[in-house]
Amino acid sequence: MRSKRDDDAARRRAGAVVARIPGLLRSYTAGAATVALADLPAAPTLGDALAELDRRYPGLRFRVVDEQGALRPHIKVFVDGTLQRELAAPLPPAADLMIVGALSGG
Numbered sequence: 001m002r003s004k005r006d007d008d009a010a011r012r013r014a015g016a017v018v019a020r021i022p023g024l025l026r027s028y029t030a031g032a033a034t035v036a037l038a039d040l041p042a043a044p045t046l047g048d049a050l051a052e053l054d055r056r057y058p059g060l061r062f063r064v065v066d067e068q069g070a071l072r073p074h075i076k077v078f079v080d081g082t083l084q085r086e087l088a089a090p091l092p093p094a095a096d097l098m099i100v101g102a103l104s105g106g
Contacts, residue, residue, distance in 0.1 A: 017049055017091055020098040028060040040091070046077065047087035049097055064099060074102040 016038035021029050029035060037052050054061035064075050069087065071077060077084050078098040079091060091097070 015094050017044070017095045017097055019049060019053060020096070022099055022101045024101045025060060025063055025099065028057040028063070030057075037097075044091045045087060046079065046084055046089045046091060046097070049091060050087065076100040076102070 016036040017040060019035045019037055021033055021035060026033065035053065035056070037049055040048050040052055050061050050064060064072060064077075065087070066072050071085055071087070076099075078096075078100065079089065080096050081098075
């Protein structure tokens with residue numbers, strides 16, 4: 001039986017960007033924790049990846065990007081482990097994209 005880690009590695013070898021979805025957004029992805037984005041344009045950007053996620057899962061992008069086109073302050077996006085705040089940032093082939101929502105409360 002293949003593990004989730006094996007499946008993610010296979011997707012990356014195939015050139016797909018793998019987006020990791022936090023629990024707070026999984027209601028938009030029907031519970032999917034990871035989504036392979038193989039249908040991105042040549043030389044994709046972070047914005048392209050978020051647009052593709054929204055095409056597949058309407059409403060998801062609005063939870064990550066505000067009305068001015070900037071990442072919401074409580075959302076962090078990591079590309080291959082590096083924090084990225086710009087939607088115009090290029091994505092390397094087979095990037096690992098992790099969306100993280102800040103927790104708050106008291």
